[in-house]
Amino acid sequence: MSIKFEHVSYIYSPETPLEKKGLDNVSFKLQDGSFNAIIGHTGSGKSTLMQHFNALIRPTSGKIEIAGTTITPETTNKNLKELRRHVSLVFQFPEAQLFENTVIDDIAFGPKNFGYDNEKALASAKFWLKKVGLPEEIGKRSPFELSGGQMRRVAIAGVMAYEPDILCLDEPAAGLDPEARKQMMALFSEYQKEGHTVILVTHNMDDVANYAENVLVMEHGKMIKQAAPRDIFKDRNWLQEHHLEEPKSSLFATKLQNYHFAKLPLTIADLVKDIETNLKG
Amino acid sequence: MSKILIGRYVAGDSIIYRMDPRGKLLATIIFILFVFLANNPVTYLIVTIFSIAAVAATKLKPKVFWDGVKPLIWLILFTSFLQLFFSVGGTVYWQWTIFALSSYGITNAIYIFIRFTVIILISTVMTVTTKPLEIADAIEWLLKPLKIVHVPVDKIALIMSIALRFVPTLFDETLKIMNAQRSRGADFNNGGLVTRAKAITPLLVPLFINSLETAIDLSTAMESRGYRGDQGRTKFRILKWSNVDLINLIYFILLLGLLLIFRTH
Numbered sequence: 454m455s456i457k458f459e460h461v462s463y464i465y466s467p468e469t470p471l472e473k474k475g476l477d478n479v480s481f482k483l484q485d486g487s488f489n490a491i492i493g494h495t496g497s498g499k500s501t502l503m504q505h506f507n508a509l510i511r512p513t514s515g516k517i518e519i520a521g522t523t524i525t526p527e528t529t530n531k532n533l534k535e536l537r538r539h540v541s542l543v544f545q546f547p548e549a550q551l552f553e554n555t556v557i558d559d560i561a562f563g564p565k566n567f568g569y570d571n572e573k574a575l576a577s578a579k580f581w582l583k584k585v586g587l588p589e590e591i592g593k594r595s596p597f598e599l600s601g602g603q604m605r606r607v608a609i610a611g612v613m614a615y616e617p618d619i620l621c622l623d624e625p626a627a628g629l630d631p632e633a634r635k636q637m638m639a640l641f642s643e644y645q646k647e648g649h650t651v652i653l654v655t656h657n658m659d660d661v662a663n664y665a666e667n668v669l670v671m672e673h674g675k676m677i678k679q680a681a682p683r684d685i686f687k688d689r690n691w692l693q694e695h696h697l698e699e700p701k702s703s704l705f706a707t708k709l710q711n712y713h714f715a716k717l718p719l720t721i722a723d724l725v726k727d728i729e730t731n732l733k734g
Numbered sequence: 735m736s737k738i739l740i741g742r743y744v745a746g747d748s749i750i751y752r753m754d755p756r757g758k759l760l761a762t763i764i765f766i767l768f769v770f771l772a773n774n775p776v777t778y779l780i781v782t783i784f785s786i787a788a789v790a791a792t793k794l795k796p797k798v799f800w801d802g803v804k805p806l807i808w809l810i811l812f813t814s815f816l817q818l819f820f821s822v823g824g825t826v827y828w829q830w831t832i833f834a835l836s837s838y839g840i841t842n843a844i845y846i847f848i849r850f851t852v853i854i855l856i857s858t859v860m861t862v863t864t865k866p867l868e869i870a871d872a873i874e875w876l877l878k879p880l881k882i883v884h885v886p887v888d889k890i891a892l893i894m895s896i897a898l899r900f901v902p903t904l905f906d907e908t909l910k911i912m913n914a915q916r917s918r919g920a921d922f923n924n925g926g927l928v929t930r931a932k933a934i935t936p937l938l939v940p941l942f943i944n945s946l947e948t949a950i951d952l953s954t955a956m957e958s959r960g961y962r963g964d965q966g967r968t969k970f971r972i973l974k975w976s977n978v979d980l981i982n983l984i985y986f987i988l989l990l991g992l993l994l995i996f997r998t999h
Binding site for chain 2: 504507509530531534537538541542544547549550551552562563565566567597611612615
């Protein structure tokens, strides 16, 4: 049940003066239960690509196989609910989607839409409220009384409360304080380890280095590389050519002269360990 | 939703694009009033030629204008149809109870059809060749005399420019929230009238909240940049009359003259 894109292209408002190419012949395969990152410049097609995962937009040409559903240009809006139950999207600044009177009701909105009965939906909402690190009392409050960061957590809980098999996240930690960012990323990582597929769109290379197993690099609507983070960050010239940054730890490692690194340290933990071995040896 | 043309600017380059929006707005209003002066074949022909000339002068593809007429085609046909069968007078060719086909009805139907089409065409010429902000400026200029009766024209102008500025932003926001709720299983396209009306809540509540927040943020930002109400503000976008605008207005006065000469009393 892996995710497969075959020659997917997407054109915005075709045959009008505003025609614009969003995706250009994109093909790739993602493994079940993997943590994937999509990186690339603003306007490179990341968000367009992401909206294909649960058929919010459908390809102009090509074929997508995902969660047992095949999406082609001919796919209609009907019968997509089943797909969306399995594949869920967290948009950038998801706090904009809150609308219910209480936090608990808002989190339960998704589960109810996907056929949970009232009791089960509320139980799931309570469970996920705790899981995103909010106290139970907040559940009875209006989502509009909360701080920005708390609203973000509620919105994310609302998407995870029906436990989609595939969770797509568009910059979920943008604008959060460092502590909250770490917590949210750890939550997604744990969710992936429980056997779900996570797809993360991000500009933060440290998150890519820390959590991703597989990276897709987008540029001008094309997918220019798919590889493990280590292979992506290995070639500094290639990164510069495509206006991509490096993780902080590998950048720091290159600044350390007279140190020997067996392989590029991508995370702070790796970096510390490597420095230790260097100092001992 | 991308098909709606009313109020949409289509980028292009022809003499009409460089004209003063005030001239274009005036010409459009004058034209719409003058169309009703036409009352015989010659005057209708003049009106038609005038509007086709205006369309041709935009140098845009005819399809753009067809898209403008298309949403209203049923209204045009319906009105023409009413004229065709319910007018009395002239030679009667065919009659059945209240329906009658007469020579008078036929000419009336054709007149109504032309009248509708040319008005839509001219308004489309105006909207596709003028940016929304320019139209707002032109309206502000036209409203200026109302200052005498204490209408807050500057404030209205500011409101108009802000409203126009936020149309695309709100549109994007609507689309985003719709997609987000769809991802959580909301269904906007299925079910009966009541179900659909209920399905709108997850869209409307966030949109309202969002608009209010944007308004508060924007007003703070405006104040911190020195905005203190409408007194003593200068204008950055200055509209300029050119000879082209003069010629354009002369054309329309010429039209008025022709219509008055060939009009039957």
